[in-house]
Amino acid sequence: MSDHDDRPPIDLGGGHRMTPQRREVYEVLMEHSDHPTATEVFMRAKVRMPSISLATVYNCLDTLAGAGVVKQVNVDREPSRYCGNLAPHGHFHCADCGTVLDIDLKNGAELAKTFKVPRGATVERFDIAVRGRCPKCAKVARAR
Amino acid sequence: MSDHDDRPPIDLGGGHRMTPQRREVYEVLMEHSDHPTATEVFMRAKVRMPSISLATVYNCLDTLAGAGVVKQVNVDREPSRYCGNLAPHGHFHCADCGTVLDIDLKNGAELAKTFKVPRGATVERFDIAVRGRCPKCAKVARAR
DNA sequence: TTTTTATTTAGAATAATTATTGATAAGGAT
DNA sequence: ATCCTTATCAATAATTATTCTAAATAAAAA
Incomplete structure (x- = not known):
């Protein structure tokens, strides 16, 4: 070694x-x-x-x-x-267990252009957070 | 009255x-x-x-x-x-003065579909935050 | 009216984070 | 190597946003 x-x-x-x-x-x-x-x-x-x-x-x-x-x-x-x-990515946040998972943003550059920021503003970065139930917790919820 | x-x-x-x-x-x-x-x-x-x-x-x-x-x-x-x-909208957050401004998401529904959330996950809502300098602060920064 | 339930308030408690301070260690110049 | 400056670390105190507790109040239900 x-x-x-x-x-x-x-x-x-x-x-x-x-x-x-x-x-x-x-x-x-x-x-x-x-x-x-x-x-x-x-x-x-x-x-x-x-x-x-x-x-x-x-x-x-x-x-x-x-x-x-x-x-x-x-x-x-x-x-x-x-x-x-x-790498540019968003985050998925589970409302039940709190886990945070990466969300691939295949079209991050494209996406950024769709935001109509105030005229004259400069953009440094952007954050995308999706909240919901992760696969595991969604399954548990369905079973109830 | x-x-x-x-x-x-x-x-x-x-x-x-x-x-x-x-x-x-x-x-x-x-x-x-x-x-x-x-x-x-x-x-x-x-x-x-x-x-x-x-x-x-x-x-x-x-x-x-x-x-x-x-x-x-x-x-x-x-x-x-x-x-x-x-109304569904995102937020612009000024790194200098802290102001928060609404960002109109004309295509909010469309946008949501572009997120590749983990298979089996359910989506409750999503947040979009853009960070940068608001028009006023960007102007001040340019003048420096 | 009596009973129950929701609400408000002041202040205590909590939790994440930041600030302070003294000690330690690294780098550069002599 | 020695001195000097600066960066870093660790312990702990302080800060700050927020939540909790408990007692008082008020509205709704019975």
Whole structure:
């Protein structure tokens, strides 16, 4: 087994370093494509790095999101979630179990043009959130 | 001047009454089409009904939203906003001044079909939020 | 009228997030 | 290497939006 780290370096810009904590938080997000909250990231990171603190996880997530290497996802007023999927996509949010699933936006660029934003406004990004019941919960609901 | 209330009655359903507080909160939302937060609604309602409390405003907003006569609008993790525009529409959120403006979705029904939600999932509603700079702030930014 | 149920209010409680502070560590210049 | 500056981390305090609790009030039902 090789003992060197052959992953490509990740530039965070703005004089920010890729510290062990930031790398760990980043790894946690890359491992699974679910959408963990800061607390969930904290719990997963803690397994391999017991000394990490929740405040640091918040800081890391903020830095990583600011650098654009992960995305912060907000559905309604629930705790923020984070994901490593950088491709343009929307989110499906289950009203019953709270799961968040990615929605592929095949025509993201097209879609953006259909929004009639106020004249003179500039667009930075857009978020699409669909709320309903995920397949599993929909099935349970039908059975009732 | 007539002293009777000739506004059409609003049914809140579920055994809920249209109380003076609920009516006041509802009026505040109908008066302007901006998107006040609960605290802003509270301040406006307090002018004509000084005894109203913030908790009551939260309760009223929740009841009105539950009955479907007003809409709760969430952008990012900011405080919830409320609006009386029941037509399907998206929201434009200014990154600089925080203003929230309605975006007309002429083809809301069409749009909904373009989302490839997970197979077997049921859709309840969808939210579209565009983030950027409103005309006023975009102009200021250009001047810099 | 009595009983029940819904509502309001003030204030306490909660939960997510941010801010503060002191300690530690990394980088660059000398 | 040594000094100096800046970034980072961890613990904990503080903040903020919102919800909960409990007691009082009011309206509807019986």
